[in-house]
Amino acid sequence: MRSRLTTGLLIGALATASVARGDSPRKPTLESIGNQVMCTCGCNAPLTKCPHIDCSTKAEMEAYIQKGIAEGKGETAILQDLTLRYGVQVLTAPPARGFNLAVWILPGIGLLLGLTAVVVIVRRWRRRPTVVLPTTSGSADPNVLAAVEEEMKSTGLGVRD
Amino acid sequence: MNQVGSVGLIAALAFAAFALVAGAVGGKLRSLLAARSAERATLAFFAMITLAVVALEYMILTDDFHNAYVAQHSNRDLLTYYKVAALWAGQEGSLLFWAWLLSIYSALAVWQNRRKNRQLMPYVVSVLMGTGTFFSLLVFFVANPFQELSLVTSTGTQPFTAPDGNGLNPLLQYHPMVIHPPMLYLGYVGMVVPFAFAMAALITRQLGDNWIRTTRRWTMVPWMLLGCGILLGGNWAYAVLGWGGYWGWDPVENASVLPWLSGTAFLHSVMIQEKRGMLKVWNVVLVILTFFLSIFGTFLTRSGIVSSVHAFAQSNIGPFFAVFLAIILFFSLTLLFLRLDHLKSENKLDSIVSRESGFLFNNWILLALVFAVFWGTLFPVISKAVQNVTVTVGAPFFNKVAIPMGLLLLLLTGAGPLLAWRKTSFQSLKRNFTLPLIVALVAGGVLLAAGVRDFYAWMTLFLSVFVGVCILGEFWKGARTRMKTAHENFALAIYNLTMRNTRRYGGYVVHLGIVLLFIGFAGQAFKVETKGLMQQGDLLRVKNYLLRCDGLTTGDNPNYEYTRALLTVTKDGRAFASMHPEKRFYKASQQPTSYVAIHPTLAEDLYVVLAGMDPDTGKAIIQVFVNPLVMWVWIGGVVVLLGTLLALVPSRVEREMAELRSAHELTAQASDAF
Amino acid sequence: MLLGIAVLIAVGMATYIVLPLLSAETAGGSLPVDVTVLGDLKRRRLVVYDNLQDLEFEFQSGKIAPGDYEALRANYLGEATVLMAATQEAEQLKENDAVIEREITARRTQRDVQIKAEYSCPACGYENPLPVKFCGECGARVPAPRKKG
Numbered sequence: 014m015r016s017r018l019t020t021g022l023l024i025g026a027l028a029t030a031s032v033a034r035g036d037s038p039r040k041p042t043l044e045s046i047g048n049q050v051m052c053t054c055g056c057n058a059p060l061t062k063c064p065h066i067d068c069s070t071k072a073e074m075e076a077y078i079q080k081g082i083a084e085g086k087g088e089t090a091i092l093q094d095l096t097l098r099y100g101v102q103v104l105t106a107p108p109a110r111g112f113n114l115a116v117w118i119l120p121g122i123g124l125l126l127g128l129t130a131v132v133v134i135v136r137r138w139r140r141r142p143t144v145v146l147p148t149t150s151g152s153a154d155p156n157v158l159a160a161v162e163e164e165m166k167s168t169g170l171g172v173r174d
Numbered sequence: 175m176n177q178v179g180s181v182g183l184i185a186a187l188a189f190a191a192f193a194l195v196a197g198a199v200g201g202k203l204r205s206l207l208a209a210r211s212a213e214r215a216t217l218a219f220f221a222m223i224t225l226a227v228v229a230l231e232y233m234i235l236t237d238d239f240h241n242a243y244v245a246q247h248s249n250r251d252l253l254t255y256y257k258v259a260a261l262w263a264g265q266e267g268s269l270l271f272w273a274w275l276l277s278i279y280s281a282l283a284v285w286q287n288r289r290k291n292r293q294l295m296p297y298v299v300s301v302l303m304g305t306g307t308f309f310s311l312l313v314f315f316v317a318n319p320f321q322e323l324s325l326v327t328s329t330g331t332q333p334f335t336a337p338d339g340n341g342l343n344p345l346l347q348y349h350p351m352v353i354h355p356p357m358l359y360l361g362y363v364g365m366v367v368p369f370a371f372a373m374a375a376l377i378t379r380q381l382g383d384n385w386i387r388t389t390r391r392w393t394m395v396p397w398m399l400l401g402c403g404i405l406l407g408g409n410w411a412y413a414v415l416g417w418g419g420y421w422g423w424d425p426v427e428n429a430s431v432l433p434w435l436s437g438t439a440f441l442h443s444v445m446i447q448e449k450r451g452m453l454k455v456w457n458v459v460l461v462i463l464t465f466f467l468s469i470f471g472t473f474l475t476r477s478g479i480v481s482s483v484h485a486f487a488q489s490n491i492g493p494f495f496a497v498f499l500a501i502i503l504f505f506s507l508t509l510l511f512l513r514l515d516h517l518k519s520e521n522k523l524d525s526i527v528s529r530e531s532g533f534l535f536n537n538w539i540l541l542a543l544v545f546a547v548f549w550g551t552l553f554p555v556i557s558k559a560v561q562n563v564t565v566t567v568g569a570p571f572f573n574k575v576a577i578p579m580g581l582l583l584l585l586l587t588g589a590g591p592l593l594a595w596r597k598t599s600f601q602s603l604k605r606n607f608t609l610p611l612i613v614a615l616v617a618g619g620v621l622l623a624a625g626v627r628d629f630y631a632w633m634t635l636f637l638s639v640f641v642g643v644c645i646l647g648e649f650w651k652g653a654r655t656r657m658k659t660a661h662e663n664f665a666l667a668i669y670n671l672t673m674r675n676t677r678r679y680g681g682y683v684v685h686l687g688i689v690l691l692f693i694g695f696a697g698q699a700f701k702v703e704t705k706g707l708m709q710q711g712d713l714l715r716v717k718n719y720l721l722r723c724d725g726l727t728t729g730d731n732p733n734y735e736y737t738r739a740l741l742t743v744t745k746d747g748r749a750f751a752s753m754h755p756e757k758r759f760y761k762a763s764q765q766p767t768s769y770v771a772i773h774p775t776l777a778e779d780l781y782v783v784l785a786g787m788d789p790d791t792g793k794a795i796i797q798v799f800v801n802p803l804v805m806w807v808w809i810g811g812v813v814v815l816l817g818t819l820l821a822l823v824p825s826r827v828e829r830e831m832a833e834l835r836s837a838h839e840l841t842a843q844a845s846d847a848f
Numbered sequence: 849m850l851l852g853i854a855v856l857i858a859v860g861m862a863t864y865i866v867l868p869l870l871s872a873e874t875a876g877g878s879l880p881v882d883v884t885v886l887g888d889l890k891r892r893r894l895v896v897y898d899n900l901q902d903l904e905f906e907f908q909s910g911k912i913a914p915g916d917y918e919a920l921r922a923n924y925l926g927e928a929t930v931l932m933a934a935t936q937e938a939e940q941l942k943e944n945d946a947v948i949e950r951e952i953t954a955r956r957t958q959r960d961v962q963i964k965a966e967y968s969c970p971a972c973g974y975e976n977p978l979p980v981k982f983c984g985e986c987g988a989r990v991p992a993p994r995k996k997g
Contacts, residue, residue, distance in 0.1 A: 044703070051566050057424070059568060062417035064345070066757060066766045067786040105568030107553075112561045116553045120546035120575045127538045127545075135531060138452070138523035154929070157936065161928045164893065168830050171897035171904075171928075178854040185858035192865065204878040210868040218861035225854060292880045380883060383891050449899055524920075594906040595899065596920055599913035606911070651909045675905075827898040834890055835882075 041088040046078050050095055050103050059105050175233050176241060179320040182226030186273070187314055189219045190306035197300030201293075201377065209296040216284045216299050219306055220277035227274045230267060230319055234260050239336040243267055243319040249341035249762035251732035259352045260342050265476060265491075266319035268355070272472065273309040275356075275363040280306065283367050283392070290835055291384060297374035298367075305366050308498050316491055341762025344734070348414050354406035358430055361400020362468040365433055367392040368440075369465035369506075372458055376509045381454065381516050387831070389461065390444045391822065397437040398818040404430050405811040416768045416783040418701065418799035420807065423572040425480040428551045429471035432544055436464045439540040442533045449595065450530065451520030455510070456537075458517065462506045467544070469499055479555055525597040532590040539582050546575045577630055581637060584692050587685045588641030591648055610647065614640035631699035638689045638696070645682050645689070652679075672820065680821025687817055690810030697778075697803025705785075707793035708739065716798045719780060720744045721753075726794055734758040736769070739784050739794050743773070755784040755796070778802040889935045896928045 044061060052063035054070035063071045077098070081091040095103050107113035165171040193215035200208030230243070234257050239245040247267065248260040262268040280302040287295050313319070325334035368389040375385035407427065408420035421427065440460035446453045474480060477492030523530055550567045557565045592598075592606045617639040618632065626632045649668060656667040672679040706714040708723040715721075724740040736758045743750045756769035773780040781799040788795055824832065903924065907917040967976040971988035983990050 049570060051568065058415075058417075058422065062415070062419070062422060064415040064417070064767075066768055100564070102554075102564040102566045105566055106571040106574075107557070107565040107567065112557065113565060116550060116557075116565075116567055116571065119549050120542070123545040123549070124542040124579075127542045131534050131538045135523060135526065135534065138519070139526075140522075154933065157929045157933045158925070160936070161893075161925065161932045164932070165897050165900075165928075168826075168894065168897060170827060170830065170894065171900035171924075175850070177851045181851065181854040181858055185861065189861065189865065200879075206877045206879055207868040207871055209879055211865055214868070215865045218865055221861060222858060225857065290882060292882050294882070296879070382883060382888060383895065384883060449895065449902075592911065594911035595902060597913075597916045598911055599916065601913065602911045648909075652905075655908050825898075827894050830894050831891055834887060834894070 041082055041086075041091060043075060043078055043082070046082075046088060046091055046095075047075070049092060049105050050074070050099075051105055053099055053103060175229050175238060176320040176322060179226045179229035180314075180318075182222045182224075182229060183310060183314045183318070183320070186219050186222035186226065186277070187307065187310040189215045189222060190303045190310055193219065193303035194300050194307055197296040197298075197303065201296035201300065201374075204293070209292075209299075212296055212299045212303075213284045213288075216277075216280050216303060219303065219310075220281040223270075223274045223277040223310070226270060226313075226320075227261070230270065231258065231261055234258075237339070239339055240323055240333065241319075242321045242323040245323050245336040245339045247339065247342055249339040251762070252342055252347075253733070255352055256342055256347055259346065259355075262355045262359070263342050263346055264319075266313070266317040268359075269309065269313050269317050269476075269491075270319055271356075272359060272363060273306065273313055275359050276302070276306055276309060276366060279364055279367055283370070287388075291371075291388065293378050293380060294371065294374040294385065297377045298370045301370035301373045302366060308494075312491060312494055316494060339762060341760060344758065344760040344763055344765050344767045345414055347733075347760075348410055350406045350409050350413070354403060354410055356403075357399050357406055358403030361396045361398075361403050362430075362433065362472055364396025364399065365393070365437065365465045365468040367396070368461050372461040373506060373509060376458065376513045379513065379516050381513070383448070383831075386444060386447055386457065387828070390441070390448070393437055393440060393444075393461075393464070394818060394822055397434065397441060398815060400430065400434050400437070401814060401818075402811065404434060405808065409808065412804070413770055413772060414767070416770050416785070416797075418703065418781050418783075418797075418801055419698065420804070423550075423569045425551050426471075426475050428547050428572075429467075429474040432547060433464050433467040433471060435540050435544045435547075436460055436467055439537045439544075440464060442536050442540075446530055446533055452523075452530070454517040454519065455514065458510050460537075462502075462510070463544075466499065466502055467548075469495070469502065473499065474551070480551065527593065527598045527600070527603070529590065529593045529595045529598075532586065532593045536583070536586050536590060539579050539586070543576060543579045543583075546579070547572065550575065580692070580695075581630070581633055584634070584637045584641060584688070587688055588637070588644035591682060591685065592644060606644070606647065610640045610643035613643045626700075628699040631696045634692050634696040638693045642686065642689050645685050648682055649679070673823075675825060676823040677821050677825050680817050680819075680823070683817030683820055684814050685817075687810045687813030687815075690806045690813055692810075694803050694805070694807030694810055697801065697806070700802045702800040703798070705795065705797045707788050707791055708741075708796045709791075709793045712793070714796060714798065717800050718746050719750065719798075719800065720747075721782070721796070721798065723794070723796075733762070734760045737784065737787070737794070739782075739796060741771075741782060741796075743780065751780070753780070753782050755782045757784045757786065774805050776805050779804045885938055886935060889931050889938070893928055893931045893935075896924050896931065900924045900928075 047061035048059055050060050052058055052060045052068065052071050052074065054063060054065060054068050056063050056065055056068070058064060060071060060074055065071070074095075077095070078091060081094060086094075092104065101107065107116060109117045193212045196208050196212035196215060199205070200210075200212050230241075232238075233241045233244050234248050235254070237244070237248070237250050243264060243266050244260075247263045248257055252260070260267065262271040280299070283298060283302065284295070287298070291298070323334050323336060324331045371385050371389045371392065375381050404427075407430065411422065412418075412420040440457065443453050443460060444457055447457050473492070473495035477495060479492060525531075550571050553567045554565055557563055588610065589607075592603065594602075614636050618636040621632055621635055626635070649671070652671045653664055653667040656662055656671055657664065660667070660670070662670065702717050704714065704716045706712070708714060708721075710723055710725040712723045713720060714723075720743065722742045722744075724742055727738050727740065729736050729738065736756045738754050738756045741753045741755070743753055751773045753771035753773060755771040757766065758769055759766045768783055768785065771782045779799075779801040781801050783797040783799075785795040785797045787793070900921065903912070903917065903920055906912050907914075912920070967979055967990060968974065969976065969983035969986060969988055969990055972983060972986040974983055974985035976984050976990065980990055981992070982988065
């Protein structure tokens with residue numbers, strides 16, 4: 014029981030932590046925004062990770078972001094500008110609105126469904142009737158038991174190391 | 175040579191198709207001769223694909239530019255070992271390479287089982303060669319590497335020999351890149367063998383102990399190689415792409431990690447079946463899933479249905495793969511459904527606090543992770559289809575989803591080994607968890623005092639310490655008992671302990687490796703980065719490092735031109751290293767790339783990129799990263815590899831079983847397979 | 849030239865594959881059984897012993913309460929004895945089969961002896977292979993065998 018409780022608490026702690034981390038109003042930097050938008054040069058990498066040397070697209074986008082920062086815009090505002098300019102695919106992850114909500118929600122649903130499945134399986138396993146076996150003290154034939162012990166000794170299995 | 179290759183491919187295709195049929199017939203009729211014929215065809219398939227590979231490699235190495243593939247992916251001045259790697263640098267060649275690895279695995283499986291699993295083998299061969307048929311069809315008809323280069327002129331197309339090739343993609347010209355794709359492919363392709371055994375066991379209804387043990391070993395090897403491949407890929411990204419990281423949640427990276435995760439789930443839940451006869455259906459499902467995801471990964475890499483930083487894109491092989499994937503799913507799931515009655519569980523769960531339920535939770539998280547990554551990777555395609563809007567699902571999504579699950583897994587990595595099979599006492603749990611918890615809390619306090627404020631990084635390090643102490647504690651407890659009972663010294667006790675139960679302790683070593691990996695991951699949170707313009711005499715400070723530019727030089731060699739920055743680095747005022755990042759321009763492919771200078775230490779890497787030249791000042795743009803703990807990712811990978819090798823050493827019970835098989839079961843009927 | 853060699857290799861391989869199918873032994877025999885009943889029982893016992901070994905280890909390292917340990921150990925030993933009993937029974941059956949087999953052979957030999965004895969010619973001593981009224985060698989009358997009760 015206790016381990017279940019501990020697990021539960023941990024999951025809870027992780028969940029709240031991940032929510033709490035979400036959006037803190039901080040001053041945007043080129044890097045913080047660059048990590049949230051893709052470079053549109055065709056490299057399919059985030060702006061900060063474009064592998065191309067002297068990438069002109071990257072330079073242009075960075076200049077645009079710098080301008081936004083200089084104008085004192087917030088992170089959301091700059092991201093909004095970029096989305097208007099390049100389309101929603103410029104964001105490294107879609108906003109959690111409309112159909113795009115699905116991408117964020119389904120992993121959670123999957124996690125819960127999995128948990129349900131595990132719980133169901135465990136309960137079914139628990140309910141299965143115990144197989145009644147002759148125990149050493151009871152009905153077992155001493156000859157058979159001797160044979161078992163003989164075999165254990167000869168294989169070196171089932172005995173203390 | 176093109177014709178030789180084509181002959182190899184046609185013959186291979188014919189042999190694979192023959193083995194597919196002969197194997198099934200031989201299995202059905204239990205005919206020794208048909209089975210023998212099918213097995214010989216598998217070996218012949220290997221021989222013929224090898225012939226094709228040799229033909230292509232010969233053309234690459236001899237700069238035979240009338241072959242279109244060679245002209246596209248190699249050039250005269252390429253270093254020889256990069257030329258060898260040109261075999262898998264493009265679509266056609268890499269599919270041929272895939273088929274070749276498949277043929278090697280198949281031949282090995284046939285050879286290894288020449289005196290055992292005789293009833294299963296015809297079907298195993300049939301499934302292996304079914305896959306072989308698919309790939310040779312693809313290589314021969316859709317992506318044939320043995321095509322003449324031709325020139326379209328006004329008078330029609332003419333054969334044409336290029337004076338020099340386009341060259342290997344410069345991003346691929348990096349040493350680990352020569353072994354990264356083979357490792358990754360060996361991982362992907364190898365998953366076909368467990369799948370083939372699972373299908374054969376289902377068909378023959380021989381769903382006892384034999385197939386699951388054979389399958390477990392045959393899963394561990396590709397699982398290990400896949401892991402190596404993934405890490406080598408990370409290492410390549412780190413050393414070549416120049417953004418200071420090794421993992422970017424690119425679709426192709428995700429595709430490679432999916433079968434690894436489901437394979438991990440299988441390697442755990444298989445133990446429940448081996449020891450307790452439970453989870454039989456689930457294990458078959460995991461084998462099917464792992465194979466499916468391997469093929470799916472190959473499909474994703476090549477079809478271009480999702481956009482990725484990786485080279486292969488835009489191709490017409492997508493539909494073929496889609497059909498093949500559908501066949502796999504239909505065939506295997508139908509078979510599984512038909513055999514459900516034979517897969518009943520033999521035991522019940524004695525207690526919720528047990529190793530069994532630990533494995534269930536592990537499987538739960540791993541599969542949820544597989545689902546989340548799969549879903550995120552495919553979502554752009556789904557979004558395009560449903561709402562006709564292209565979206566990108568990148569690192570922010572995957573980090574948010576995968577990090578919490580990864581942390582839960584990390585916790586299980588330590589907690590699982592402390593659980594006993596069937597029933598664990600609370601007393602012992604309390605006792606066994608106390609010390610690790612105390613140590614971890616102390617470490618956590620120290621980290622907080624040292625200024626670690628990132629929650630995930632703190633949590634990762636906290637859990638890593640906890641898990642590390644848990645597992646080392648297991649070694650310590652075992653050794654102590656041996657020291658007492660067998661009067662051995664500590665080192666000998668550890669050695670004997672490990673060698674007497676290679677599976678248990680090999681597994682623990684793998685877990686330790688995973689802990690090291692996580693420690694390395696946590697380091698990402700403490701990355702420091704700076705950028706500056708430099709020329710001779712300029713200084714750049716990052717953390718406690720001071721970089722001094724001693725000049726910029728340029729040079730030329732047959733393969734590329736380069737600009738090199740000569741940097742002398744001091745750390746806390748003491749001489750530390752001299753580093754020479756380069757910007758290169760490859761002549762054959764006309765592409766610029768950077769050559770990153772990395773000075774790795776156990777604590778942190780100093781990572782310097784020459785990102786370009788500033789057009790206004792003519793100075794070099796130098797980007798410097800201080801990447802803490804990256805080294806532990808690679809060390810962790812090596813530890814995982816060693817642990818897996820250890821766990822592959824046959825345990826006593828496995829040796830007994832092998833002996834049983836050779837002594838009692840097959841003596842009367844030993845017959846050579848070939 | 850190279851092409852010729854390649855084709856030759858392919859043809860050679862094809863022959864190598866087809867050869868078993870053209871083999872003289874048309875029936876060819878069937879695939880050997882890889883799991884025998886006795887082998888399977890033994891294998892399952894080995895698994896139980898392995899579990900017992902783990903149980904001992906886990907008990908020693910204090911993960912299992914003494915009461916649970918006793919119960920689980922008894923349970924595993926019970927499983928092993930059931931499997932061992934099944935093995936012994938199967939072996940007994942096999943032995944019984946062998947006894948019956950021996951009996952049959954013995955009786956058959958006996959019968960052959962009887963036949964031989966009963967149809968041998970009283971005149972020349974030739975042992976007629978089949979029941980006959982007259983000796984196949986000398987033509988003398990062979991007396992009908994006595995009916996056994």
